[in-house]
Structures are given as C-alpha cells and as structure tokens.
Amino acid sequence: GENVEQHPSTLSVQEGDSAVIKCTYSDSASNYFPWYKQELGKRPQLIIDIRSNVGEKKDQRIAVTLNKTAKHFSLHITETQPEDSAVYFCAASNRGFQKLVFGTGTRLLVSP
Amino acid sequence: EPEVTQTPSHQVTQMGQEVILRCVPISNHLYFYWYRQILGQKVEFLVSFYNNEISEKSEIFDDQFSVERPDGSNFTLKIRSTKLEDSAMYFCASSGAGAGANEQFFGPGTRLTVL
Numbered sequence: 001g002e003n004v005e006q007h008p009s010t011l012s013v014q015e016g017d018s019a020v021i022k023c024t025y026s027d028s029a030s031n032y033f034p035w036y037k038q039e040l041g042k043r044p045q046l047i048i049d050i051r052s053n054v055g056e057k058k059d060q061r062i063a064v065t066l067n068k069t070a071k072h073f074s075l076h077i078t079e080t081q082p083e084d085s086a087v088y089f090c091a092a093s094n095r096g097f098q099k100l101v102f103g104t105g106t107r108l109l110v111s112p
Numbered sequence: 113e114p115e116v117t118q119t120p121s122h123q124v125t126q127m128g129q130e131v132i133l134r135c136v137p138i139s140n141h142l143y144f145y146w147y148r149q150i151l152g153q154k155v156e157f158l159v160s161f162y163n164n165e166i167s168e169k170s171e172i173f174d175d176q177f178s179v180e181r182p183d184g185s186n187f188t189l190k191i192r193s194t195k196l197e198d199s200a201m202y203f204c205a206s207s208g209a210g211a212g213a214n215e216q217f218f219g220p221g222t223r224l225t226v227l
Contacts, residue, residue, distance in 0.1 A: 099145070
C-alpha cells in the first residue's frame with residue numbers, strides 16, 4: 001500500500017524566513033496530495049492541495065510543488081509569521097473519495 | 113461555512129466497555145471517514161463509507177469496530193470492547209462529489225481515554 005515519508009520532523013525559523021517541508025510517496029497511482037495544518041488540540045485544517053495533473057499551485061504565502069517522476073511533493077511557506085506555528089501533515093490519495101495516507105508530520109516553530 | 117461536528121469532545125471509559133462516537137458530516141457530502149491519531153503521532157485511516165456501506169477499511173478496523181449511518185445526518189463509530197490501546201483522538205471527515213470532491217473536511221475530534 002501507499003507509504004508517505006515526511007521531513008523534517010521539526011523546523012524552527014525566524015519570522016519572515018521561508019519554510020520548506022518535503023514528502024515522498026511510494027504509490028505511483030496516487031494522484032491527490034493535500035497539506036493539513038494542525039494546531040495543538042485542534043482538527044487538521046486543509047491549507048492547500050495539488051492534483052497530479054499540475055506541477056505547482058500557489059495560494060498567497062503558501063505553495064506546493066509536485067514531482068511525479070521522483071514521487072515527491074513539497075510545501076513552501078514564505079514570509080513566515082508566528083501564527084504559522086503548528087504541525088503540518090502531508091497526505092496522499094490514489095483515487096477520488098478514498099483514504100488519505102498521512103505523513104508523520106512536521107512541527108514548525110516560527111520565532112518572532 | 114458548514115463544518116463537520118463531533119460529540120462528545122472527550123470520552124472516558126473503562127477497558128472492555130462499548131463506546132459510540134458520533135459525527136454529523138457536512139450536509140451535502142456523500143463520503144464519510146473515520147481516522148484516529150494517537151497522541152503525538154500521525155493521523156491514521158480507519159474506514160471510509162459511501163452509499164450506506166463500507167468502501168474501504170484498514171487493518172486497525174477489526175471486528176471490534178463498526179460504523180453506521182442511522183439516519184440522514186449522523187455517522188457513528190462503535191468500539192465494542194475497548195482496549196487501552198484504543199486511547200486516541202478520533203476524527204470524522206467528509207467529502208463531497210464533483211469538482212473538489214477529494215477535499216476531506218475534518219471534525220474537531222473526540223478524545224477517547226480508555227482506563
């Protein structure tokens with residue numbers, strides 16, 4: 001089955017810096033890759049997603065890139081702010097409406 | 113904006129007892145899911161449900177687990193005989209149909225503590 005690896009497990013940056021979180025997946029049939037932000041004790045919140053027919057998607061300070069050949073995708077956050085501090089999870093799915101397989105999470109800490 | 117809701121927010125139970133976790137998915141969604149997250153770990157898929165039947169389940173979802181959509185709005189997860197290792201946060205999620213149908217929206221979770 002699908003396996004998603006995520007790195008780094010923790011990431012500390014200064015406010016205003018960029019942050020990059022990387023994930024790799026194993027199943028070449030996966031075609032949907034969402035990113036979730038989870039604040040302490042809260043639900044995972046979808047922040048951006050990408051489908052396999054595009055290589056990059058951007059939404060204000062957040063962007064995701066996908067390399068299908070290498071089977072990896074990355075989350076880029078620019079101009080980080082303290083409120084970006086949270087755990088970020090990548091996930092992959094190989095069919096519409098099917099299960100999400102999550103990565104192990106990255107704890108992002110943005111210091112003022 | 114519509115949200116997935118879950119009750120209770122926290123459930124404490126004794127080992128061996130049955131628990132039912134309740135979810136109200138977003139009203140026009142057709143696909144429903146349960147995930148769990150053991151403290152400090154990643155989110156793990158348990159089961160997906162569509163058209164009143166299970167469409168996929170993980171190895172975690174053994175005979176002690178069952179799901180039901182008893183009416184047009186609720187979606188429940190039952191654990192028949194809880195074990196200590198069932199202690200986790202349980203998230204319900206739902207997704208719709210058509211464009212953007214992959215997007216799964218999560219509820220706030222039920223923290224299950226088995227003593």
